[in-house]
Amino acid sequence: MSNQNQRVFDIMLNRRSMRQFLDKPISDEVLEKILKAGFQAPFAAQLCSIIYTRDSEKITELQKIGAYPTTQVLMLFLIDLRRIEKIMTKRGHSYDADDAFTLWLGVQDASLVAENVILAAEALGLGSVFLGAIPHFAEPLAELFNIPDRVFPMVGLCLGYPDPAEHTEIRPRYPLEFSAYKDVYHDHSDEDILSCMKAMDEGYLAQNYYIKRSAKIPLRKGKDTIDYDTYSWCEHISRKLCQGGWAKHPLLATLEKQGFTFKIKPKK
Ligand SMILES: Cc1cc2nc3c(=O)[nH]c(=O)nc-3n(C[C@H](O)[C@H](O)[C@H](O)COP(=O)(O)O)c2cc1C
Structure with missing residues (x-):
């Protein structure tokens, strides 16, 4: 295997979630590279958008839902039906399908972008950890980040240069x-x-x-x-x-509040 190919495997096999970051800013240039690599992921319908922030007040606010205090950049991976619907309207089409399937496509698209982002970040010496509770807090997040209807925050990501003081190991997986x-x-x-x-x-x-x-x-x-x-x-x-605690934040109800509709009920 060439050194270059070996490096790809090293990045994937040595990655671990990092939760402590140095007080070292991530430059625009680095961020742009990561975002470009992220969006070069395969897509079903380009149903993913990202909001990223370095705003410490917003990051502090997000600590309530799991963000780590030393995060340098926080990203939200959004399932975005709004943009595609505007394109469809321009093409003279209207959307009347059930949202379950487009939501599914959105999860697929956003997951692939998210994985590309973390691997690109690793390649540039950054570390990251996802924030899984994000969907349950779609309502306050919509307020904080101006997220409109038909756009849903699927997962969050804390990014930064890893603090060498944090001792991490590669976590086991099923054989x-x-x-x-x-x-x-x-x-x-x-x-x-x-x-x-x-x-x-x-x-x-x-x-x-x-x-x-x-x-x-x-x-x-x-x-x-x-x-x-x-x-x-x-x-x-x-x-x-x-x-x-999921029962406190039923996901379907949260999705409906964010303008998603599930009309087609399975036939008995
Ligand atoms: C969708 C998703 C959500 C996650 N949410 C959190 C989280 O809220 N807080 C956290 O500390 N880690 C979170 N993680 C990180 C996992 O705990 C971690 O990936 C897993 O334990 C395996 O460890 P590793 O990433 O170091 O291999 C999340 C990971 C994924 C993929």
């Missing part, structure tokens, strides 16, 4: 054979699931991941009998998904 299947879907046996769990739990425990961050999610119901010597990724993600 490949349990994620990539040849020819047909592989429905996991109990034994497979235990292997997946072992790989993830032992990997995170070996890095003391949760104890270092005091990141245990408190158990809402019942007595918590798990301590940090066994609390690991499988327990963490289960608690996050099954007792997360």
Whole structure:
């Protein structure tokens, strides 16, 4: 493999989320390069836009929804149906489809742009971490960033030059054979699931991941009998998904407030 190609793999395989950044500005030139690489991602219908800000007041405001205080640039990846609808109008077409599918295309487009952005940022010596709670806060974000109807913030991203004081390690993943299947879907046996769990739990425990961050999610119901010597990724993600605060911010209602409509109900 050429050195150049090896570098692409190194960037992808060594990337890890960074949450602490140096007080070093990101120049316009660097930002533009990253954004250009981002939008060169494959697209279904160019349904992604980005808002980026260096405004410290806005970044401070976003700390309420997870932004890290040392973030130099904060990006919002938007699913943007508004722009394409203006183009369609110019072409004499009106949009009367159900939004579920265009939303889906928007998620696909925005995800690919977002991944290109983080890899381009890595290549230029920057680090980043996504902010996943963003969609639940679409309403206040719309206010803060003038986001109109038919545009929806899918995910956020904190960017900056990584602080070398932050000790990060490459986080484990499921073993490949349990994620990539040849020819047909592989429905996991109990034994497979235990292997997946072992790989993830032992990997995170070996890095003391949760104890270092005091990141245990408190158990809402019942007595918590798990301590940090066994609390690991499988327990963490289960608690996050099954007792997360999502119910407080139902996503469909938030999408509807932002002007998205879901008219076609599945046939019974
Ligand atoms: C869509 C998405 C949302 C995320 N949201 C957050 C977040 O709100 N806060 C955070 O600290 N990390 C967040 N992350 C980072 C993940 O925790 C991280 O990618 C995962 O633990 C794997 O670690 P790695 O990126 O270092 O490989 C998010 C990642 C993704 C892809």
